[in-house]
Amino acid sequence: MRKVQVGDVVSIHCIGKLENGEVFENTYDREPFVFQVGSPEIIPGLSEAVIGMVEGEEKEVTIPPEKAFGPRDENLVKTVPREAINLEVEPEPGLMLSLIVDTPQGEMTFPATVVEVSEESIVLDLNPPLAGKNLIFQIKLEKILNTGEEDIIL
Numbered sequence: 001m002r003k004v005q006v007g008d009v010v011s012i013h014c015i016g017k018l019e020n021g022e023v024f025e026n027t028y029d030r031e032p033f034v035f036q037v038g039s040p041e042i043i044p045g046l047s048e049a050v051i052g053m054v055e056g057e058e059k060e061v062t063i064p065p066e067k068a069f070g071p072r073d074e075n076l077v078k079t080v081p082r083e084a085i086n087l088e089v090e091p092e093p094g095l096m097l098s099l100i101v102d103t104p105q106g107e108m109t110f111p112a113t114v115v116e117v118s119e120e121s122i123v124l125d126l127n128p129p130l131a132g133k134n135l136i137f138q139i140k141l142e143k144i145l146n147t148g149e150e151d152i153i154l
Contacts, residue, residue, distance in 0.1 A: 001054045002144060006038040009145040010050055015138045024130065025137075032142045043068045046137065053141040063135045072132030077115065077125050091117050097124070 004010055011032035016025035027033050037047045045063030053059065065071050082091075089095070095114040100107055116123035 004037060004050050004053050004141065004144060006047075006051065008037045010035065010037060011142040011145060012050065013140045013142060014046075017136045017138075018130075019134055019136065024135075034145065043135075045135070046139075049137065049139060050141060053139075055141055055143055058138070058140045060136065060138045063137065065132050065134065068133070068135050069128040069131045072127050076127045077123065079121050079123050082118075082120055082122055085122060091122055093117065096129075099124075099126075 011034045013027045013032050014025060015023060015028065017023050035042045035047075037050055039047070043063065045061070045067030048067065049059070049061040049063070085091075085097075085099075087097075091114045093114055093116060097112045097114065099110045099112050101110060110126055111128065112124040112126050113129060114122060115125050
């Protein structure tokens with residue numbers, strides 16, 4: 001039976017959890033997750049986990065922050081004047097925002113979490129929500145979508 005290699009396009013079902021048991025991802029209630037193994041769009045730990053698997057195989061892996069969303073960076077927690085952010089809703093801790101920022105490379109979107117709100121300012125955390133966390137994935141390899149003869153375009 002063929003084993004997954006770097007460059008293969010695969011479909012998996014997975015459940016992603018934090019160490020406290022909180023589920024942040026569950027593909028079993030929708031279509032399987034399809035990706036190219038080794039693609040920079042996928043966290044390295046997930047690509048590495050499926051290498052060598054065969055169709056139908058299941059496994060559980062723990063992915064450390066450096067193979068997932070990286071360590072938390074306290075320099076990415078910023079205090080901004082309240083009037084600098086135009087919101088349609090009243091900000092409160094835990095609110096997820098998509099900030100559009102003008103950069104030399106053009107407009108970029110950054111996810112941010114509201115940490116604290118005062119009359120004058122808002123404290124934002126620009127770290128990815130899963131940064132600094134170990135991620136536990138239960139993975140089932142559904143299918144290797146390429147057989148080596150054809151290219152799949154995602």
